[in-house]
Amino acid sequence: MIIQSNELGEKPMGVIRDDVFVEEIRSVRQTAFGVAYLILKNTSDCEDAMSAAIVKAYEHRNSLLKRGSFRAWFLRILRNEAYTILRERRKVIKTDEIPETPAPFPDADRSLDLRAALMRLKEDQRNVLYLREEGYSMEEIAAVLQVPVGTVKSRISRAKETLRTYLEVN
Numbered sequence: 126m127i128i129q130s131n132e133l134g135e136k137p138m139g140v141i142r143d144d145v146f147v148e149e150i151r152s153v154r155q156t157a158f159g160v161a162y163l164i165l166k167n168t169s170d171c172e173d174a175m176s177a178a179i180v181k182a183y184e185h186r187n188s189l190l191k192r193g194s195f196r197a198w199f200l201r202i203l204r205n206e207a208y209t210i211l212r213e214r215r216k217v218i219k220t221d222e223i224p225e226t227p228a229p230f231p232d233a234d235r236s237l238d239l240r241a242a243l244m245r246l247k248e249d250q251r252n253v254l255y256l257r258e259e260g261y262s263m264e265e266i267a268a269v270l271q272v273p274v275g276t277v278k279s280r281i282s283r284a285k286e287t288l289r290t291y292l293e294v295n
Contacts, residue, residue, distance in 0.1 A: 140186075140187055141186045141187065141189065146182075146183060146186055149195045149196075149199070150179060150182075150199070152196075153195070153196045153199055153200070154175075155259075156196075156200070156256070156259045156261075157175060157178070157199065157200060157203050158171055158175060159255055159259065160200055160203060160204065160207070160252065160255065160256070160269075161174045161175060161203055161204075161206075161207045163248070163251050163252055163255055164204065164207040164208065164211060164248070165207050165210060165211060165214075170207075170210050170211075170214065171207075173210060174203060174206045174207040174210050175203065177206045177209075177210075178199065178202045178203040178205075178206045181202050181206065182198075182199050182202050185202075194268065196261075196265065196269075197265050197268035197269045200256075200269040201268075201269055201271065204269070204270075238292065239292070241291075242287075242288050242291040242292055243288070245287070245291055246284050246287055246288070249270070249280055250280050250281075250283060250284035250287065251284070252270065253266055253270070253277055253280045253281050253284065254281060254284050254285075256269060256270075257281060263277050263278060
C-alpha cells in the first residue's frame with residue numbers, strides 16, 4: 126500500500142535510493158534484532174521477522190514521510206512482523222523445540238538475576254526499557270510503540286520500580 130498523504134496532509138518524501146535504504150537498515154539492525162527478541166525469545170524467529178520486515182520496508186520505502194523517522198517506521202514494521210510470527214507460533218505446538226540458553230556472562234549469577242527480573246516485567250515495560258537503553262528518545266519510543274510520550278515515561282518509571290523491588294528482594 127502506498128500512502129498518498131497522512132492525516133496532516135504530508136506527502137511521502139519520494140524515492141529512497143537503495144544505498145540509503147541499506148545504510149538505514151544497517152544502522153538499526155542491532156536494535157531491531159533486540160526488539161524482535163524481546164517479543165519472540167527465539168533467534169530463528171527473530172531472523173525470520175527481520176527478513177520479513179526488511180522486505181516489507183523495502184517494498185514500501187517510498188511511503189516514508191520523513192527520512193529522520195526511518196528507525197521508528199522500521200521498528201513498527203518489525204514489531205508487527207514479530208507479533209504475526211508469535212500468533213502463528215501459538216497455533217502450532219512444537220514438542221521437539223529446545224529452549225535457547227542465554228550466553229554465559231562474566232558475572233553469571235548477577236546477570237541471571239537481572240535477566241530473571243527483566244523477564245518478570247510486562248512486555249510493554251521491557252520494550253520501553255530496551256529501546257531507552259539503545260539510546261532512543263522518549264519521542265522515538267512513543268513513535269515506535271504508537272503510544273503517547275507520557276505513557277512511555279510512566280512505563281519506564283514502573284519498570285524501574287519493579288526491577289528495583291525484585292532485585293532488592295532477591
